Every structure is written in structure tokens, then in C-alpha cells.
Amino acid sequence: MSDRALPAVVVDVPRSDHVAHPRRWLLHGGRPASRWLIRRRFGVRVHHAERVPRRGGAVLASNHIGFMDGPLLSIFSPRPVHTLTKAEMFVGPLGAFLTTCGQVPLHRFEYDPAAVRTCLRVVRGGGAVGIFPEGRRGGGDLQRFHRGAAYLGLVTGAPVVPVVVLGTRAPGGGAASIPGRGDVVDLVYGEPVTLGATRWPRTREQVADASLLVREHMLALIDEARVLTGRDLPGPMPPGELEDDPYTGLILRGEP
Template identity: 40%
Template sequence: MRLRPNPAPADGSRPGEPFAWTRGVGKLLAHGAWNSRVLGAENVPATGPVLFAANHASIMDGPLLFGVTPRPAHFLVKKEMFEGAPAKRFVGWALLQAGQIPIDRSRGDRDALQSVLAVLADGGAAGVFPEGTRGRGDAASVRSGIAWIALQSGAPVVPVACLGAHLPGEPRRSVPPLRRKLTFCFGEPFTVLKEPGVPGRVALANAVEQVRVKLSGHVLDSLQRTGTRLPDDEAADELGLGEMASDDVPGGTR
């Protein structure tokens, strides 16, 4: 039985595995506090590396998605969630016990991205909200961080649509009413590959567009399938996954 708490990953190291109780809390939130259903769980590979790419419309997307993923996953979480007042530091401690990875949004936090790569290299599951901040949740904007991770790792990417927690007319940072029906749709996995001879910067741009198209299309299909409406508000990206240099892509040049 593991008793030693998970520390924050340092210098791109692999985060600790989520403690079983943290998954239990996530499932209790998803299926107890709220009425969540999961569609497409069979699309998630049972073994090997997998990278979840999810839309982001609600403050509860992260905790609830952690509770419903078919496999325990390590998500990038803004570092502000790990620091500040005592209550917030406790939340940060709990996130670390859940194996989550702090990311500094003020820069392209290479250490955080390397921690995700370490998880995938070990055959684990990791997740990113490519849109960054909470917005409409239609995945119309995708930053380069997840595309860089997908190119570097070769891991299959599973698009995820998080629906129902933020509806039209509701304040952006509000918590959805308890027992609201929420839906999490897992799409078919796809792989982002770099074609031989393509410059790194071009390969990264192509990968960003591929992730955007796949995730946005999956969200739109899931909306039609479930009859869910997205909120009308929009916001600029603030996660700070950063524009990667071309040499960060295998085969890229400065």
C-alpha cells in the first residue's frame, strides 16, 4: 500500500500515479453530485499511451473528466490551483495526489510538457484542454502544446467532448447545479505524424490544424447527438502552452 504523498513533478519528471481515493472522489462528483453519462468509452485504448484532448467550457470540466476517464489520467492544470490561501493549497495538494501536472501559463512551460511526455513514454494516459481557458467549448482555437506533445510521443489522441456543465446564459465561472445531466463523449483515436522532409515548424502547424479539426468536429457531432447547446461567451487562450520552436519537433530545424 502506497503511503508517501505525491510531490510536484520537477524538471520534466513523471508525476506520481493517482491514488485510488482521488479517482473515487472524481467518480463521486461525476456520478453522485452530478448526473454524468459517458459515451464512447470503448474508443479509449485499454493499454499503451493515450492523449486525451478535451474541449473546455466549465470550471468543473477537469475534475469531472478525471472521474469518468476509462483509465486514470494525468492532466495539465494551471499552477495557480496549487498555491495561495490555505484552502487553495489543500486543493493543490489533492491535485498532486491525483497525479495532476502544474503548468505555468505565463510561459511555454517545457517542464510540464516533458512531464506529459514522461507519462506517455511509460505507457500511461495524459490529458490536455487545448483551448486553454474556459470559453464556448467548441474547440475552435487549439494551441500548439498538445500538437507538439502528440508529434513528440506518437501517442494516439482521443478527442473528448465535455457537455452540459456550462449552458447559454450562465456565468462563465459558475458551478453547474447539482444533479444536472452532463455528458462526456470519447471519440475515435487518431495519430498525428510528421511527414518526412517537412520542416518542423510546418509540421507543427499542420498538427495543430489536425487536432483542431478533429476535436472541433467531434464536439459538434456530440452536440448534435446529445442535443446540448454551448454557451455564447468566448475568451482568449490563457493556458500558455506556448508556440514551440521548430527544433522541438522531430526533424525540425532552428
């Protein structure tokens, strides 16, 4: 879709019409082959894919328990997902691969308006963005909850779809662990949460209230996923393996 074909909403504050869209060709075209390769090692079960809107902008908000969460969210979701990924991974061959796959680098330890505007560019253009509100791999129980998913939903009016990942890290497993051969990972999608587009200026209270609502829906989905799959979250990371993560969230500077 060209910039001229985008809805007029792209010029709303904060603007994103001047931002380059992340690359799409490998993310879209490479998913069948990627699914085949991954399933040669472990199984992936997708539950309630019908809950993800087939068209239009969407924000997929997932818990974060293991190293494979981001790739699986991008590859196995019902539609391609441009996932926010920590900028430290965008180095060398891996960085080039992530860029080619259309993933969005996020500088977690400094103000990063580029990541925000890139996500807005994707969603306003009718695409899907993936975000982990916890900000880092951990127990997946949403004890920490950044405001980025709700913020994107408020700015664009796009639905926020809760996602629960189970099985990418075994109980007691470390930050770099991946599913073993023959293991199974479950991706459970929840009903979309529509926050309604809130025009600038958006207040901190509005974003905070919207974040609490998204978190409540995600917590309810965790309970649903436990019953549906018969499995549970892996528990906390081993001592010393929890990543640093500034508790900031994705709010553009200049908004109240």
C-alpha cells in the same frame, strides 16, 4: 513501472527519462469514490468510452467550457488521466490535493519546459495526459487552438483522442459555475487521431499541420456530440470573465 522498464524512446529529444512521474495512487485508487461523490450532485454520461485505447500512451484533447472539465476528464475517462492544470491553482490545500491527484501544473505566462517533459514522461510510460487546446474556459467552440496536443502526439507517436464536454457550464454561466444538483454532464470521446512519431527536429509547419488535423477531428466530434446528446455548447463567457491566456502552445524552445 520503473524507469528501467520504460521503452528506450524516453531518451529521444526532448528527453524525459530524468523527470519524476506525477503521483498516481490517488488518481488511480480514488476514482470510484470520486465518481460516487460527484454523482450524488449531478449525473455524468460517458459516450463511446471504447474509443479510448485501453493501453499505451495517449493524449486526450478536450474542449474547455467549465470549471469541472478537468476533474471530470481525470475521474470519468475510461482510464486515469493526468490533466494539465494552470499553475495558479497549485496553492494551499487545493494545490496539495491536485499534486496528490497527479495533475500537472502549467505556467501559462512563461516558458515551461517542465510541464512538457512531465507530459512526455507520462505518455512515454504508457499513461494518459489530458490537455485543453483552447487554453482557457470559454465557448468550447475551438476558436482558439494551442498546438500542445498535436506536439505531444508528434513527439511520442501516441494517439490523440478528441473529447467533447457538454453541460459543465450552463448558457450564460460564469467561469466558476458548476452543474446544479440534478443536472447532467456529457463526456463524448472521438476516434483516436494517429499523427505518427516525428523525430527531432520537428518543424513549426509539421506541428501546425498536425494541430489543424486534430482541430478538424474535434470540430467533427462537436457536431457528433450535438446530435448524440441533443444539447449544445454554452456560448461565450459573460463580459469580463474571460481569463487571460497567452497564445503560445507547448513547444520546447530550441526546436525549429
